Amino acid sequence: MRVRLDADACEGHNRCYALAPELFDVDDYGQAVVIGDGTVAAELGDKARLAVANCPEYAISLEEEDR
Numbered sequence: 001m002r003v004r005l006d007a008d009a010c011e012g013h014n015r016c017y018a019l020a021p022e023l024f025d026v027d028d029y030g031q032a033v034v035i036g037d038g039t040v041a042a043e044l045g046d047k048a049r050l051a052v053a054n055c056p057e058y059a060i061s062l063e064e065e066d067r
């Protein structure tokens with residue numbers, strides 16, 4: 001599973017970073033960025049879903065992938 005972030009939709013509330021700092025960071029402009037290539041470790045799946053559910057701009061999505 002990977003997290004994707006729509007930079008155009010992100011308004012910089014930073015809820016994602018607060019909820020899942022393992023997956024998101026904040027750039028110099030206060031916008032969220034995905035850490036690395038967005039791959040979500042198995043133990044971080046719940047946090048990734050939490051971040052998706054709590055983004056008020058619907059800027060975060062999850063991409064499921066078979067491994």
Ligand code: SF4
Pocket residue numbers: 005009010011012013014015016017031032054055056057058059060
């Ligand atoms: S919660 Fe959504 S809008 Fe807020 S910083 Fe994260 S991606 Fe951007």
